[in-house]
Amino acid sequence: MFYLLDIIGTMAFAVSGALTAMNKKLDPFGVYIIAFVTAVGGGTLRDIMIGRTPVGWMRDPNYVYLITAGFFLAIIFRKKLDHLRISLFLFDTIGLGVFTLIGLEKGINTGLHPVICIALGTMTASFGGVIRDILCNEIPVIFRREIYATICIIGGMVFFGLKKTGLEKDAIYLITSCVIIILRLMAVKFKWYLSPLEQ
Amino acid sequence: MFYLLDIIGTMAFAVSGALTAMNKKLDPFGVYIIAFVTAVGGGTLRDIMIGRTPVGWMRDPNYVYLITAGFFLAIIFRKKLDHLRISLFLFDTIGLGVFTLIGLEKGINTGLHPVICIALGTMTASFGGVIRDILCNEIPVIFRREIYATICIIGGMVFFGLKKTGLEKDAIYLITSCVIIILRLMAVKFKWYLSPLEQ
Amino acid sequence: MFYLLDIIGTMAFAVSGALTAMNKKLDPFGVYIIAFVTAVGGGTLRDIMIGRTPVGWMRDPNYVYLITAGFFLAIIFRKKLDHLRISLFLFDTIGLGVFTLIGLEKGINTGLHPVICIALGTMTASFGGVIRDILCNEIPVIFRREIYATICIIGGMVFFGLKKTGLEKDAIYLITSCVIIILRLMAVKFKWYLSPLEQ
Numbered sequence: 001m002f003y004l005l006d007i008i009g010t011m012a013f014a015v016s017g018a019l020t021a022m023n024k025k026l027d028p029f030g031v032y033i034i035a036f037v038t039a040v041g042g043g044t045l046r047d048i049m050i051g052r053t054p055v056g057w058m059r060d061p062n063y064v065y066l067i068t069a070g071f072f073l074a075i076i077f078r079k080k081l082d083h084l085r086i087s088l089f090l091f092d093t094i095g096l097g098v099f100t101l102i103g104l105e106k107g108i109n110t111g112l113h114p115v116i117c118i119a120l121g122t123m124t125a126s127f128g129g130v131i132r133d134i135l136c137n138e139i140p141v142i143f144r145r146e147i148y149a150t151i152c153i154i155g156g157m158v159f160f161g162l163k164k165t166g167l168e169k170d171a172i173y174l175i176t177s178c179v180i181i182i183l184r185l186m187a188v189k190f191k192w193y194l195s196p197l198e199q
Numbered sequence: 200m201f202y203l204l205d206i207i208g209t210m211a212f213a214v215s216g217a218l219t220a221m222n223k224k225l226d227p228f229g230v231y232i233i234a235f236v237t238a239v240g241g242g243t244l245r246d247i248m249i250g251r252t253p254v255g256w257m258r259d260p261n262y263v264y265l266i267t268a269g270f271f272l273a274i275i276f277r278k279k280l281d282h283l284r285i286s287l288f289l290f291d292t293i294g295l296g297v298f299t300l301i302g303l304e305k306g307i308n309t310g311l312h313p314v315i316c317i318a319l320g321t322m323t324a325s326f327g328g329v330i331r332d333i334l335c336n337e338i339p340v341i342f343r344r345e346i347y348a349t350i351c352i353i354g355g356m357v358f359f360g361l362k363k364t365g366l367e368k369d370a371i372y373l374i375t376s377c378v379i380i381i382l383r384l385m386a387v388k389f390k391w392y393l394s395p396l397e398q
Numbered sequence: 399m400f401y402l403l404d405i406i407g408t409m410a411f412a413v414s415g416a417l418t419a420m421n422k423k424l425d426p427f428g429v430y431i432i433a434f435v436t437a438v439g440g441g442t443l444r445d446i447m448i449g450r451t452p453v454g455w456m457r458d459p460n461y462v463y464l465i466t467a468g469f470f471l472a473i474i475f476r477k478k479l480d481h482l483r484i485s486l487f488l489f490d491t492i493g494l495g496v497f498t499l500i501g502l503e504k505g506i507n508t509g510l511h512p513v514i515c516i517a518l519g520t521m522t523a524s525f526g527g528v529i530r531d532i533l534c535n536e537i538p539v540i541f542r543r544e545i546y547a548t549i550c551i552i553g554g555m556v557f558f559g560l561k562k563t564g565l566e567k568d569a570i571y572l573i574t575s576c577v578i579i580i581l582r583l584m585a586v587k588f589k590w591y592l593s594p595l596e597q
Contacts, residue, residue, distance in 0.1 A: 021541075022594075022595055024537070025542075025594040026537070026541045026542060026594060027541065027542055027543055027544075027591075027592035027593055027594055027595075028592055028595065029540065029541065029544075029545070029547050029548055029592055030537075030538070030540070030541025030542060031595070033541060034541070044447065048446055048447065051449070053446075053447065053448055053449025054447060054448045054449060054508060054510060054514075055447050055448075057514075058447065058448065058510055058514045058517075061511045061513045061514060064513050064514070064517070075595060078595070134532060135528075135532065135537070135538065135541070136537060137535065137536065137537045
């Protein structure tokens with residue numbers, strides 16, 4: 001189940017990365033690389049920083065196949081993806097929840113402090129997009145007017161709060177990912193976003 | 200004493216990173232991340248390259264607290280920081296000296312060649328700013344008209360020169376950091392900077 | 399022989415990086431760093447991701463000396479390098495072949511899947527240029543209209559195809575590098591390049 005959600009999230013991130021790259025008029029190789037880093041860049045950064053090498057996608061070629069599939073899907077259906085915008089957004093939101101949990105778990109397995117685990121969860125879920133934006137020569141969108149990453153941080157706090165109650169693992173995972181997904185949906189629905197500080 | 204200077208340097212780098220990010224109109228999350236990478240980005244890059252993982256700030260949550268404090272200080276006092284410009288500059292200069300020494304030391308402990316240790320010292324002290332500028336979508340300022348990094352390189356040479364004389368460790372550390380700090384003050388006072396090569 | 403080609407490739411990449419940086423009006427420190435990352439950035443990224451630390455150039459100070467030599471050559475002959483454009487292009491092409499092979503070999507030695515090894519070969523040969531472009535605040539040229547990286551991927555496929563035939567190692571290396579070099583020469587000669595997808 002969890003693995004299936006990881007697959008959905010990875011594909012959704014790859015497709016959204018490919019679409020961004022096509023909008024920037026990159027060539028197919030550029031589109032492929034952007035799809036790749038959007039999908040696995042956050043997890044790669046996490047693995048490098050905690051010393052879990054070779055990094056995740058190098059241990060399991062399935063990630064390469066998944067991203068390649070996402071890349072071709074995005075190219076073939078690029079004119080029709082507007083109609084799928086809502087599905088894509090939902091899959092992307094599932095990715096946000098799953099990737100945050102994977103990052104939290106890896107941090108705990110490495111024996112790190114909860115504060116650091118929350119940083120790892122946030123990094124896993126949102127820094128693929130940061131690398132995507134840097135490669136596309138833009139200031140990362142989550143630094144400007146998104147609460148994407150903030151939701152991961154809140155999700156991480158909920159996770160450790162629940163852990164203290166002694167609830168069983170599966171329930172904690174389920175509740176945390178639901179909190180992240182619901183907050184994300186509400187953020188988009190009610191147009192919650194962070195804005196620059198007044199100066 | 201050394202640890203105290205590390206704290207001062209980390210806070211100063213975090214505050215200066217936060218100020219840069221606010222000038223670029225980033226939202227609070229973006230300001231926080233820029234403060235973070237400015238403060239620990241150089242050391243993180245160094246740790247990743249020498250294989251010292253989990254990287255430094257992940258082993259001691261105090262860095263997260265320090266940077267968070269620097270972030271709030273910068274936000275609260277952002278309108279008054281102009282009056283503190285000189286203090287900030289002094290703290291930043293202390294950071295330059297301390298971070299260079301930390302990088303040199305980590306290189307020596309890893310058994311690396313002096314030339315590589317000097318590269319690590321320079322990276323520790325000045326590449327947080329490089330990552331900050333890249334995330335803010337600018338060509339890094341130290342690549343354009345600064346001698347910031349050059350001073351770290353000179354400091355590293357002084358360090359290894361003194362080491363050959365057989366002077367004791369504390370004296371070498373003290374002299375090296377004073378050389379770096381004095382060179383930095385003189386560089387700003389006398390407007391020394393590197394300029395592009397004529398073509 | 400192989401080591402000699404590595405030296406030629408590293409120097410060529412350093413010189414081409416330095417020239418790019420001088421065109422962007424960077425100061426000497428910036429020019430040096432860009433020469434450095436163009437020459438060893440791809441291999442550094444590969445080593446970090448597979449956990450081969452300290453990364454390659456830190457284990458052998460000769461890389462620093464080579465790059466420093468390339469840096470000074472580029473500065474001294476910057477007005478005359480136009481006449482050497484063809485030699486430089488040839489050396490750069492040799493670098494492309496050699497670096498791809500080094501990346502493939504490191505992947506095999508780490509016990510990784512052929513698909514991942516091809517990714518590592520491509521990364522080694524072409525991601526120094528990606529980091530160079532990001533530091534110079536440009537969208538990486540190989541993402542926009544180059545087939546540079548695509549040639550590395552084809553070279554990697556040829557390599558594993560030949561490996562299946564049971565040919566001896568030296569022959570596989572020679573043929574793979576010739577394929578990469580010839581494809582690169584033909585690509586430039588016949589103006590083959592990838593173009594953005596129609597939307």
